[in-house]
Amino acid sequence: MNKPRITSMESTHIPQIAALELAYFSAPWDEASIRGELDNPLSLWLTAVDQGGAVLGYVGSQSCFEDADILNVCVRPEARRRGIAQALMIELERRLLPRGAERITLEVRASNAPAIRLYEKLGYLQVGTRRGYYEKPREDALILQKQLPKDS
Numbered sequence: 001m002n003k004p005r006i007t008s009m010e011s012t013h014i015p016q017i018a019a020l021e022l023a024y025f026s027a028p029w030d031e032a033s034i035r036g037e038l039d040n041p042l043s044l045w046l047t048a049v050d051q052g053g054a055v056l057g058y059v060g061s062q063s064c065f066e067d068a069d070i071l072n073v074c075v076r077p078e079a080r081r082r083g084i085a086q087a088l089m090i091e092l093e094r095r096l097l098p099r100g101a102e103r104i105t106l107e108v109r110a111s112n113a114p115a116i117r118l119y120e121k122l123g124y125l126q127v128g129t130r131r132g133y134y135e136k137p138r139e140d141a142l143i144l145q146k147q148l149p150k151d152s
């Protein structure tokens with residue numbers, strides 16, 4: 001299988017992203033909310049796209065000065081364990097640095113072992129817990145954070 005192209009989210013990607021949100025998250029972003037991110041200068045969403053234009057995965061982020069938050073990361077089940085999430089996260093870091101980001105924070109369900117492994121592999125450390133943060137089902141969130149090197 002060819003390596004997907006990592007690119008900025010485009011309008012045509014949004015219905016596919018919304019479908020993945022609905023399938024894999026208990027509080028999914030809908031199309032209109034995702035579309036709003038295209039016009040938000042504080043937002044940066046990236047997609048992994050195959051040669052036919054299908055969205056295999058995406059990552060969404062918002063930044064405020066030196067703090068960036070990852071909102072969501074998802075890869076289609078049939079494309080998992082091919083390094084796509086890792087490639088999305090690394091490219092996101094690369095693009096956040098010149099925007100002045102110094103750290104990235106995210107929340108993850110305490111039971112989401114694949115995602116926790118991914119984040120740990122990329123150097124994220126647990127900095128806190130939010131009790132009962134998630135619903136459907138109710139579950140704690142681990143707060144993970146990564147310090148970025150200073151952009152030079």
Ligand SMILES: CC(C)(COP(=O)(O)OP(=O)(O)OC[C@H]1O[C@@H](n2cnc3c(N)ncnc32)[C@H](O)[C@@H]1OP(=O)(O)O)[C@@H](O)C(=O)NCCC(=O)NCCS
Pocket residue numbers: 024057072073074075076079080081082083084085086087107108109112113114115117118119121
């Ligand atoms: C979590 C998720 C994004 C990982 O996507 P992916 O493209 O399969 O991840 P990658 O192939 O880039 O994996 C990178 C590393 O993450 C870890 N990892 C990923 N999936 C894993 C799994 N199922 N079990 C254990 N470790 C896993 C591994 O360390 C892996 O490195 P390795 O393959 O060299 O061992 C994907 O499983 C997914 O979309 N899950 C549903 C949505 C979700 O839970 N998102 C996170 C919300 S916070």
